[in-house]
Amino acid sequence: MRVAVIGGGIGGLTTALSLHAAGIEVELFESVAELQPLGVGINLLPHAVRELTELGLGEALAKIGLPPQELIYVNRFGQEIWREQRGCAAGYLWPQISLHRGRLQLLLLETARARLGSARLHLGQRLMRVVAGAGSATAFFEKDAVTADVVIAADGIHSAARAQFFPQEGAPIWNHRILWRGVSHAAPFAGGRAMVMAGHQAQKFVCYPIAENDGVAEINWIAELSFAEGHPWRREDWNRSADLNDFLPAFADWRFGWLDVPALIGAATRVFEYPMVDRDPLPRWTFGRVTLLGDAAHPMYPIGSNGASQAILDARHIAYALATSTDIDAALAQYEAARRPATSQIVLANRGNGPEQVMQIAHERAPGGFNDIGAVIPRSELEEIAGRYKIMAGFDKETLNSRPSLTPPRAAG
Structure with a gap:
């Protein structure tokens, strides 16, 4: 079997590594000529960390990221709504890891070069179209073409393959919110190993450490504002530099004593702007021997720390299906049956703010703040x-800790 993976992001690289580990011949094709450590911080949930650990990357992840010990939701006054332990502190067998997205991508790239060989990684190859046959598929690039038994399109939210199969879909859907993201060096907050989410649906601030050196934390943060219908927006691009004047004044009084939001924002060396977008869930991902993966299949709002984690799960599921089935078409159907309904649920849940809805509930019930959160939201409702x-997104502790491995027997042996 020969597989072509389109896209050198987190999903595509994890797919290539997983296929190679399963003994499947794989080549990867990426549109840019040189992959660079772009972006800001992300979180890998325990189910994704498990998969990368089983690929032999656990120790490397620990060196480039930090494991958050707890997640804290507060209102816009810094009053605590909900606090829970995370990762190993919560009883998972694998940690949650916060890290810089670019460092993770480079780790995956360097590992792919070492394991697959540089000759199987083709940069500067932008996908133009795919042709799906009964027993193979061909990917056409600007200058070249490649035919394989399977083509996996992990080419992002602007996927050329997805656009070909769903030509009427159009641009991603904007929900009238804009994110500003940055990384700042500052003193640790809330014990040094916490993720903090503050505010409500119309105005939110998120921060968490992704590295620490000599008592100074490298803190990833996200500021978010909602805008009225008709407000102009620009095409999403993680590399678009932002103007602090567009959003910092809205957070000028967000000083909680234990966290100074405007100071943290002001300490960033560079800030990026990103309209919050997703796409509607699809009725199918697979067309003959072509299938979608990651953001090409299920772009979702960055809520619940799920985007990269779900792409990693896609990668492991498709590699397992292809490695353990004698029928390629049945394996692709198995992969889609396992992943499409699950990720469709998450896309829709994230539109309703996912687990972050506790902040909106607190804001609606007590917009001026509270003395006792239990009088506003019963603990049973928060739990x-x-x-x-967690159950819907596939990382409830009992299920994850007990489920069988997605490493195929051949790779495990």
């Missing part, structure tokens, strides 16, 4: 919201 999302 139910948190638990329901």
